[in-house]
Amino acid sequence: MTLIEKFYPVMKPWLFRLDAEKAHTLTVKMMVMAHRLGMLQSVVDTPQQARTVMGLSFPNPLGLGAGMDKSASAVDAWGAVGFGCVEVGTLTPRPQPGNPKPRLFRLPEHQALINRMGFNNPGIHSAVAKLKKRKTKAVVGVNIGKNFDTPNEKAVDDYLHCLKAAYPVADYVAVNISSPNTKGLRDLQAEDSVRQLISALKTEQASLKKEHGKTVPLLVKIAPDLNDMQIEALARVFNEQNIDGVIATNTTIDRAAVAGHALEKEAGGLSGAPVLERSNLVLQAFRMLLKEQVPLIGIGGITQGAHAAEKMKLGAALVQVYSGLVYRGPALVREVLATLAARSV
Numbered sequence: 001m002t003l004i005e006k007f008y009p010v011m012k013p014w015l016f017r018l019d020a021e022k023a024h025t026l027t028v029k030m031m032v033m034a035h036r037l038g039m040l041q042s043v044v045d046t047p048q049q050a051r052t053v054m055g056l057s058f059p060n061p062l063g064l065g066a067g068m069d070k071s072a073s074a075v076d077a078w079g080a081v082g083f084g085c086v087e088v089g090t091l092t093p094r095p096q097p098g099n100p101k102p103r104l105f106r107l108p109e110h111q112a113l114i115n116r117m118g119f120n121n122p123g124i125h126s127a128v129a130k131l132k133k134r135k136t137k138a139v140v141g142v143n144i145g146k147n148f149d150t151p152n153e154k155a156v157d158d159y160l161h162c163l164k165a166a167y168p169v170a171d172y173v174a175v176n177i178s179s180p181n182t183k184g185l186r187d188l189q190a191e192d193s194v195r196q197l198i199s200a201l202k203t204e205q206a207s208l209k210k211e212h213g214k215t216v217p218l219l220v221k222i223a224p225d226l227n228d229m230q231i232e233a234l235a236r237v238f239n240e241q242n243i244d245g246v247i248a249t250n251t252t253i254d255r256a257a258v259a260g261h262a263l264e265k266e267a268g269g270l271s272g273a274p275v276l277e278r279s280n281l282v283l284q285a286f287r288m289l290l291k292e293q294v295p296l297i298g299i300g301g302i303t304q305g306a307h308a309a310e311k312m313k314l315g316a317a318l319v320q321v322y323s324g325l326v327y328r329g330p331a332l333v334r335e336v337l338a339t340l341a342a343r344s345v
């Protein structure tokens with residue numbers, strides 16, 4: 001067991017007494033410090049779990065979901081802990097403070113979180129400058145969005161701005177149209193809107209490929225709150241536009257799984273254990289509808305190794321975690337990778 005695995009269970013009760021966002025900020029700062037002092041050791045050594053997806057070499061199939069490192073300030077530390085991929089962001093063209101605090105809540109009884117952060121971030125250019133200096137071997141995805149005050153009619157411009165800025169430093173770019181905390185963002189998942197957006201981004205990707213001499217895959221991150229017709233429409237567009245990958249899923253606005261909880265009515269996206277089932281259904285539906293060569297990244301509700309294996313079985317090529325890490329700490333990284341290795345996935 002590594003130092004950080006021993007340390008997290010000791011720290012967790014203290015961290016959980018703090019406001020959730022303060023605890024998060026403090027944890028990330030401590031990780032960066034520990035990494036600088038050479039105290040972080042990977043919880044895994046799994047060369048046999050390396051794989052190539054979308055032409056990228058992933059040291060292992062487990063990634064850190066977007067939102068944990070919005071500003072790309074701890075990428076090397078996350079890589080050192082053992083993640084094979086770190087998705088930074090969501091980043092917007094201009095820096096923005098996000099929604100008023102408090103905006104992050106724990107529901108420990110459900111191993112869940114509710115957040116309405118609202119894309120608090122230092123802007124794409126700040127993150128790009130940091131990513132230029134990274135040393136990690138982990139694949140780094142840059143998750144992009146629009147500023148809160150950009151109307152949906154101009155959203156394409158924001159995404160294009162971020163794609164151009166991120167292209168030279170990103171291993172892949174993820175287009176976030178599924179956060180529930182930016183007014184109207186999910187409307188971009190409507191068939192005509194998404195077609196217009198993806199078509200513009202794919203055209204730009206082609207010209208950036210010529211300019212930079214490398215292909216940076218373009219993925220879309222989708223919501224779990226989609227009905228069958230919406231799923232079919234999105235899959236149609238993704239297939240026709242040759243999207244490079246799909247990340248399923250973001251947080252849910254559905255509260256059925258936490259009905260009766262004191263925080264049930266807090267606005268925002270629910271994540272962690274309660275989103276597992278719905279995320280899996282969406283993942284499975286997309287696997288059936290998308291062209292075989294389009295990989296899926298499965299995220300939503302992984303709090304045990306077996307959940308990650310289940311997502312792989314349903315058709316994910318890679319998996320990511322966020323809320324599970326808050327509840328389980330780095331032990332979850334070890335457990336997920338050990339389970340996947342034992343089941344040869």
Ligand SMILES: Cc1cc2nc3c(=O)[nH]c(=O)nc-3n(C[C@H](O)[C@H](O)[C@H](O)COP(=O)(O)O)c2cc1C
Nearest residue numbers: 065066067089090115249250271272300301322323
């Ligand atoms: C506090 C918080 C902030 C998040 N911020 C983002 C974000 O900026 N962009 C994004 O695409 N997803 C964001 N997410 C969603 C996660 O990446 C993930 O899709 C979701 O939480 C489901 O996975 P989980 O159950 O493992 O947490 C955020 C989640 C949480 C809990």
